[in-house]
Amino acid sequence: MDTRTKNVSLEDLQRIVGAEHAREATPEDAVDGVEPAFVAEPGSVEETSELLRLASGEGLTVAPRGGGTKMALGNPPRELDLILSTTRMNEVIEYVPGDQVVRVQAGLRLQELQDLLAGSDQMLGVDPPEEGATIGGVVAANSTGPRRYRYGTIRDLIIGIKIVLSDGTVAKAGGKVVKNVAGYDLSKLFTGSLGTLGVIAECNFRLHPKPETGRTVAVELSSPAAANGAAQAILHSQLVPSAVELHWREDVRLLTVLIEGIEPSVEAQVETASHLLGGFGEVRELTEEEAGTLGPLAPPGAADEVAIKISTPPAELAGVLSSVLGTTERGGVTAQTTAHAGNGVAYVGLSGGEEEARVQIVEELREIWTRRGGSVVVREAPVTFKERVEVWGPLGSRLELSRRVKEKFDPRGTLNPGRFVGGI
Amino acid sequence: MEHDRLVRTMEAILGPEGVISEREQLRSYECDGLMNYRVIPELVVLPETAEHVQQIVKLCYDEGIPFVARGSGTGLSGGALPVESGVLIVLSRMRKILEVDIPNQRVVVEPGVLNMWVTNEVAEHGYYYAPDPASQLISSIGGNLAENSGGVHCLKYGFTTNHVMGAEIVLPDGTMVNVGGGKAPDAPGYELLGAFVGSEGTLGIATKITLRIVRKPESVRTLLAAFKDTEEAGGAVSGIIGAGIVPAAIEMMDSLCIEAVETAVHPGFPQAGAILIVELDGPKAEVESQFEQTVRICEENNASEIRIAEDDTERALFWKGRKASFAAMGRISNDYYVQDSVVPRTELGKVLKRISEIGEEHGMRVANVFHAGDGNLHPLVLYDNNVPGEAERAEDVAGEIVLTCLEHGGSLTGEHGIGVDKKKYMPKMFATEDLDTFQLLRCAFDPHQICNPGKVLPTPRLCGERPGPFRMHPVQKAGLAENF
Incomplete structure (x- = not known):
């Protein structure tokens, strides 16, 4: 069997990362049906740099991979030769609790980091739902969770980054202090760039104290208008919730408010929240278990399911829900919606019905919400669906500039070609 | 483009009242809040709409004229310093x-x-x-x-x-x-x-x-605590942060700074080696509980006096004293040189000690006022411009302070920016590869490098993507870069 791909052999990769850390790819390594030739797991920034230099020099295309939880995000790759797995680079480089700052390698699992930080009553203020996600993956995919209402997204928490460009250049930006305006903020540029600009090797974050305790208040909703009313009532109050979530599916119609902090404050805020929500339906407190099972949107189960993300101004919540309910009902498709209701982000899982119907629903929603200043992104879908619907949607005036940025950072198109916006 | 034609073209876009070309008038725009650097621009333009800005920039792009944007001109790193043969685009008429x-x-x-x-x-x-x-x-x-x-x-x-x-x-x-x-x-x-x-x-x-x-938060509480020295005040800061409290603000001033502020705006601050102003805000129950805890932590760290603002007026007085710090230096020194470096919070004690040593070694006074919660220092090196050599010595002291902060894992600047002022220190914080990577971003946005050239990056490099016959680059023409 010929193991050379574009003049690179498995041995060439093994020479860089060691024999046990490079292998031929298996069908499980495919990205949207595109099977790579090799998988390599560098153990250091230097090895990552050497791998990329070899790959770009020989014209290999590379997909960086962390926990592999977000490989379904993006368009199918135009081509793919090598998966560069970061999971061996999983060390905490520096953690001084008194500084509330941590420096980690990108392949570290988020959960492992959170476990470590919890020992000092601290946390990184992101809570994406994917299990097994690595830090680098969370940054590259800009994964968020319910607590973004209070702590912002990873772009608000990242304070420094080390990256490896496709020509092997190792560069850093930012630093390990929270307040820092020296140089360009490449940490933010790389947030959400889906591995198309370079491989994220290390990240530095600001941390927050871990709340002492938390409770969840929920209101049963009768209509999309009630959902918006309840969310607005919380948004414009002086409460400081950690999360304001909407759950809307066949059996559940709830707006939940997570209050965290010190005991007396949580108690007082729960009381105020209950009072505010009372005007929109029946209010009850959720047990920890119940709140846990509601969770952020579970990934779609069946293989033909489609998951989309609708971003809109937060006060459009009723409109978002109505548009989802209207289009899915007409199309004979079942919708499950979980929204970060205070932020204007809704995740909708579409199941059942014909693919044609799901295509139409997504296109219709995209047409509505793009026109109103938002966006609709396909988060997960079968390849047949992605062949019919571009996953990112229109980019407007930003496309040309985005292409120029890509062109500068990865001129040969080595990294994740085709998967990002506008076919970048 | 020849000067008169440039003026006429700009006037066609903006009307005569939107273009300033008289040398005396141009002089009012020669610097921003950092007055050590002065450059008179070729032209000042005052657009009133986004379309104006677009037309001005397009003209500059077509003609290869460098331009600099300016807002109110309060920046402290020379970010809005004009370029000599360039256009200064002043945005103060776009105020809607x-x-x-x-x-x-x-x-x-x-x-x-x-x-x-x-x-x-x-x-x-x-x-x-x-x-x-x-x-x-x-x-x-x-x-x-x-x-x-x-x-x-x-x-x-x-x-x-x-x-x-x-x-x-x-x-x-x-x-x-x-x-x-x-x-x-x-x-x-x-x-x-x-x-x-x-x-x-x-x-x-x-x-x-x-x-x-x-x-707006439901509740705001502010206290002012006096300490023997910055070390004890620093202990209180660590205690507060360590207790899991996230204050809205923690500011520290040292004795020299207190003295200046007291002379200038008379906030009635206590005589002390260091003062902390701590503000908590948020839900009432949280603020009340954590405020008590904060008071206790200050006491445990030997605060000699704790004042609690009883109302907005008293709170405003605390902040008046803090916010007047820079201006107040004029009362105790003719001139001052301010730095904006940042250190990890846990390094504050060591760095402050070193700063005072650096001052002593050079026989210069250094006042400190800073954001203690995030380690953002504002050491003010006091000097007298009328004494020959003092300005240079002050800059040396400031430079040593910056390098000390970098050695302790910090940054050149927390909020003032690099501008022209600190770009020479950039290679101390960033490697060549880092700076080259910054340049990639710049070239993606500004391939001809006509937008605020000569700022942020220490050696402007050309984007080098215009093959063909040699053509003088606008940045080279303006004398800001050499080809290499």
Whole structure:
């Protein structure tokens, strides 16, 4: 069997990362049906740099991979030769609790980091739902969770980054202090760039104290208008919730408010929240278990399911829900919606019905919400669906500039070609 | 382009009242808040609309003329310093608040709108705009965006970059793009907005900016505590942060700074080696409980006096003293040189000690006022410009302080920016590869490097992507770079 791909052999990769850390790819390594030739797991920034230099020099295309939880995000790759797995680079480089700052390698699992930080009553203020996600993956995919209402997204928490460009250049930006305006903020540029600009090797974050305790208040909703009313009532109050979530599916119609902090404050805020929500339906407190099972949107189960993300101004919540309910009902498709209701982000899982119907629903929603200043992104879908619907949607005036940025950072198109916006 | 023709072309776009070309008038724009650097621009233009800005920039692009954008000119790193043969685009006539959207907690403004106006506009709805640089009465949102301004409350609420949600920008080639989602979050594609905010005017000009506004907290409590020295005050800071409290602000002033402020604005501060101002805000029950804890921690760290602001007037007096610190230096020294370096909080004690040693070694006085919560120092090196050699010595002292901060894992600047002032130190903080990578971003936005050239990066490099016959680069023409 010929193991050379574009003049690179498995041995060439093994020479860089060691024999046990490079292998031929298996069908499980495919990205949207595109099977790579090799998988390599560098153990250091230097090895990552050497791998990329070899790959770009020989014209290999590379997909960086962390926990592999977000490989379904993006368009199918135009081509793919090598998966560069970061999971061996999983060390905490520096953690001084008194500084509330941590420096980690990108392949570290988020959960492992959170476990470590919890020992000092601290946390990184992101809570994406994917299990097994690595830090680098969370940054590259800009994964968020319910607590973004209070702590912002990873772009608000990242304070420094080390990256490896496709020509092997190792560069850093930012630093390990929270307040820092020296140089360009490449940490933010790389947030959400889906591995198309370079491989994220290390990240530095600001941390927050871990709340002492938390409770969840929920209101049963009768209509999309009630959902918006309840969310607005919380948004414009002086409460400081950690999360304001909407759950809307066949059996559940709830707006939940997570209050965290010190005991007396949580108690007082729960009381105020209950009072505010009372005007929109029946209010009850959720047990920890119940709140846990509601969770952020579970990934779609069946293989033909489609998951989309609708971003809109937060006060459009009723409109978002109505548009989802209207289009899915007409199309004979079942919708499950979980929204970060205070932020204007809704995740909708579409199941059942014909693919044609799901295509139409997504296109219709995209047409509505793009026109109103938002966006609709396909988060997960079968390849047949992605062949019919571009996953990112229109980019407007930003496309040309985005292409120029890509062109500068990865001129040969080595990294994740085709998967990002506008076919970048 | 020859001068008279440039003036006529600009006048055709802006009308004669929008163009300043008289040398005496140009002089008022020769520097920003950092007065050590002065350059008279060839021309000042005062656009009133985004289309004006676009036309001006397009003209500059076509003619290879470098340009610099300027807001209120309060910057402290020379970011808005003009370029000699270039155009200075002053945005102070673009001062409209375009939209207030309370349901979505957004305000849309033109770049010349002053920081404080945003809060004034939304205060009646119980909202405010959180970033509060000391210059907030006069600095503009466009300038804040360019510099990623901080302020005393950014420890808890974040910096400008955490509050700008979208911007319409004119790129250096005159095209207009919208970056960031604006009212909707998570716009697909690269985080171009995050890269643009804090780029010190080198990537383009923002002509419309969408800001996030924040609900006023239910409760605010402020205390002022006096300590024997900065070390004991630093102990209290560590204690507060270590207790899991996130104060809205923790500011420290040393004895020299207290003396200056007392002379200048008479806030009635206690005589002490160091003062802390600590502010907590948020839900009442949380603030009450954590405020008691904060008082206790100050006592445990031997505070000699603790004053608690009983109302907004007393709170304002504490802050008046703090915010007047820079200006007050004039009372105890003819001139001062301010730095803006940052150190990890746990290194504060060691660094402060070293700063005082550096001052002694050079026989210079150094006053310290700083954001203790995030380790952002503002050492003020006092000197007298009339004494020959003192200005140079002050700069040496400031330079040593900066390097000390870097040795302790810190940064050159927390909020003032690199501008022209600190670019020579950039290679001390960043490797060549880092700086080259910054340059990639700059070239993607500004391939001809005509947008605020000579700022941020220590050695302007050419983007080198124009094959063909040699043509003098505008940056070279302006004498800002040599080809290599």
